[in-house]
Amino acid sequence: MAVVADPSTPTFVVIGAGLAGAKAAEALRAEGFDGRLVLLGSEPHRPYERPPLSKGYLLGRSDRSAVFVHPAEWYEEHRVELRLDVAAVGIDRGDHEVTTGHGDRLRYDKLLLATGASPRRLAVPGSDLGGxxxxxxxxxxxxxxxxxxxxxxxxxxxxxxxxxxxxxxxxxxxxxxxxxxxxxxxxxxxxxxxxxxxxxxxxxxxxxxxxxxxxxxxxxxxxxxxxxxxxxxxxxxxxxxxxxxxxxxGVSPNDGLARSCGLNCDNGILVDRHLVTSDDDILAAGDVANAYHPLLRRQLRVEHWATALHQPVVAAKTMLGAAATYDRLPYFFSDQYELGMEYTGHVDPGDGDVQVVVRGDLPAREFIAFWVRDGRVLAAMNVNVWEAGDPIRELIRSGERVDTLRLGDPDIPLEHATAVP
Known part of the structure; x- marks a missing residue:
């Protein structure tokens, strides 16, 4: 069944009504897109954020309403056609159409895939038992x-x-x-x-x-x-x-739809620094996107909240023709008991030439750990130490060599850690 729509109206379709999809719709409207905007979600719930599911909401410390990205009325107010409990089952790249599980065919001018990831199952007898x-x-x-x-x-x-x-x-x-x-x-x-x-x-x-x-x-x-x-x-x-x-x-990227229509995939949907796939009219963002990071100079798929929050802004600008690049450093956070931490950057700690430098009180769990290679900070984790994010990001982005003794000295400001005595 075809959906009747004015073919002269620019139409953008977003597949995936999670945080990334909702933020893409928000960014498109904020950037001035005035055309038809369709957001497809396979779940029955309007877009929500996942971190509270293992933190405050699971503990009963936050209300259920706090998990949602926008109030229910936001979508109608911003003319976003939010279609819930509707799965996209096919993409016809030649005709620029998305087919849904309900049999609808949606024409698109630009398409964003924000299909997320699915949890890996335990492949042992009894894994389907209740509980x-x-x-x-x-x-x-x-x-x-x-x-x-x-x-x-x-x-x-x-x-x-x-x-x-x-x-x-x-x-x-x-x-x-x-x-x-x-x-x-x-x-x-x-x-x-x-x-x-x-x-x-x-x-x-x-x-x-x-x-x-x-x-x-x-x-x-x-x-x-x-x-x-x-x-x-x-x-x-x-x-x-x-x-x-x-x-x-762990989770696996939901890239089956992309693979079925011939997009290049490898541990997710491969996209460039602008979040464009191997088809110029299709983009990807969030957990499913394996994006080229210009600072790290490698493809990287990051399964964390910050990526789903920030990548859609770049995707929206790219869809509208702007020269936008996603170059934010990977970031994630965790709260466990009285410990709160933030991690910034990217490193394989198993590399033999990576040194860990600790600044602060490790036994008290109030410290910053830096992963350093060849005198350069690649990643850092601040544990129960706050307001360190900006200098940490600057150290990583600058690529400047640090003096590890100064880096580990809490009496020396981080911005002075690059100075060699």
Whole structure:
């Protein structure tokens, strides 16, 4: 069924009604786009932000209404055709049309793909039992909140950011928590062993049973209810009782729609510094976009809130013909118990030539950690130290060599760390 629309009216379509899609619609209107603007979302909820799902909203400290990007009336007021519970199932690049699961065909002049990512599933027997949860959507969070309210024993599979934040929330709600991780330490791939120990110690101090270097072989049903989880079995034969299992083993980019229409994809949709795909009339932003970063000089796909917040502004300007470039440094944050942190930049801590310089009080968890290679700061993590973001970004962006002794001295301003004594 074709949707009747004035073909002379410029039409922009955004697929994906998450934070990135909503911010793209907002930016297009702010930048002066006056044409038809359609925002397609496969979920039944209007666009919302994901960080509260593993933080304040999961803990019951913030109201449900606080998770939404805009008030419900915003979309009508800004003439955004918000279509919820509608999946895009095809893109005809030749005819510039999007086909929806309802059979509609939407003509577009420019198309933005903000299709996000989906959680990886645990491929073991019993992973479909009741009480086995992931935490990605608002519905996931609502379901998990109900589980945590009754659960005595929670097992979290995966000690990444989502897994650890969920573990912290579950402990705050009074559950007994076991975290299972295949690597030797939580967050090892992201932070390296020295900083990973900070988070391992943090969770142990709060009563979490942290088991590293283990793998799950099966999720077993409860004796009283064979449709619900009762335990988790490890490959070494250990059995851990569980009322609820939360699986947090990463996400995969939702690039199937892009692949099906022939766009170049590799760990997401490949885009240039302007967020344009291999088709000049199609762009991508957010978790699904593997974008070329001009400062880091590499393709980079960043699965964090800040990217979904800021990339759409560049995408909107590009769609309107401006010479916009996305060159913000990667950034993410986390709150766990009394620890708050921000991470800026990008580095593989496993590289043998990367040095970690700590500034501040590491045992008290009030410090900044810098990852340095060849005298240049590549990334930094400030833990319970605030108002350091601007000088950290400047150090990274400048590419200037630092004196590591001065960098690690909290009595020397960061802007003077580049001076060689």
């Amino acid at each position: 086995v949860r992931c935490l990605r959507s608002l519905d996931d969070c609502d379901d998990l909140r109900a589980e945590l309210g009754d659960a005595a024993e929670v097992v979290v599979v995966g000690a990444g950011w989502i897994g650890l934040e969920t573990a912290a929330a579950a402990r705050a709600l009074g559950a007994e928590v076991t975290v299972l991780e295949q690597a030797e330490l939580p967050l090892l791939r992201v932070l390296g062993s020295r900083m990973a120990e900070v988070f391992a110690d943090l969770h142990r101090e709060h009563g979490v049973t942290l088991r590293c270097g283990v793998a799950v072989s099966a999720i077993e049903p409860a004796a009283a209810d064979p449709m619900r989880v009762g335990a988790v079995r490890l490959t070494d034969g250990t059995v851990i009782d569980a009322d609820t299992v939360v699986v947090g083993i």
